[in-house]
Amino acid sequence: MSDDTAIKPEGVVSDDHVVLGKLTSPYGVKGWFKVYSYTSPMEGILDYADWVLEHRGQRTTRRLIQGRRQGKGLVASLEGIDSKEQAESLAGAQVLLPKQTLPELSPDDYYWYQLEGLRVVTLEGLDLGRVDYLFETGANDVLVVKGDADSIDDKERLLPFLPDGVVRETDLAAGKMTVDWDPDF
Template sequence: MPMDAAPEAAADDYVVLGKLTSPYGVKGWLKVYSYTDPMEGILDYPEWILVQRGTQHVYRVAGGRRHGKGLVAGLEGVETRERAEQLAGAEIRLAKQQLPRLEPGDYYWHQLEGLRVVTREGVDLGFVDYLFETGANDVLVVRGDADSRDAEERLLPFLPDEVILEVDLEAGRLTVDWDPEF
């Protein structure tokens, strides 16, 4: 059983940590696909907000561990495979205010998404649509829009002090050293 229905709030008050994919075993455990880095980081949060078919409920994590290349977790009140099947596909969320504070100069991806991207010369390249990992560094996907120089999509490496000159979360702007022709 869920602890309680999660309080209604705007979707941008939460960050998605992962999702429940399928039952694991017969005692109600579930396979977990984690978006955290490292993947086990999702298990550091004692309560998850599960969102499924427009409803959300808070569940306390009873246990979790690495299993093969993924994770499995048990939730309080979910003690049968049938109950776990009902939760398969649920999105795992956390209220943003529960995220650990970062060191100055470090950012969560959700903080960068939506920022306007402007060159040091003041040329508007668009907004950060999303990010992805390459192994060497994270990459910003910048989409042009009606307010930008053009409608191009650009891939910018997230390299502080090289490409990324300033991140101003309050102003909603990211200043970059980038040739708009590239």
């Protein structure tokens, strides 16, 4: 039996970067940003010193000077951004991280971006579609599986990401996840 877990960050921007979060808006007048983090826990984004920012088709790298929890969210200060106006010019930028700088996982752990796009097949061999994305519910993560031309139907299904329960096998090399799931759900 495996101890599979899905770990954020989520979305893939390219073959070599993942999205950790985004700069939502300026915070104060000294160039700080409000930051929306896709990492779990949310403060995990602050563990990375160099942020690749993608904004309006351009990429720049900025060093994280300081970051902290502020209310229900995060705020951060980046090197070279010293005014509200400079921060406004980067509002909406995605925060990327080169995949090679992500921590190494044990063989039965996965980042969410690795699960997105996997073909989902039941124990009986019925094709349910592909993992479109995942989300958290508090109790467990949920796989959103969308049917396509190669699946048994075009339904969207919500499957709990429960290793050794619903999710029986994940084969990244084959691009396939085997699940114990009734297709009528």
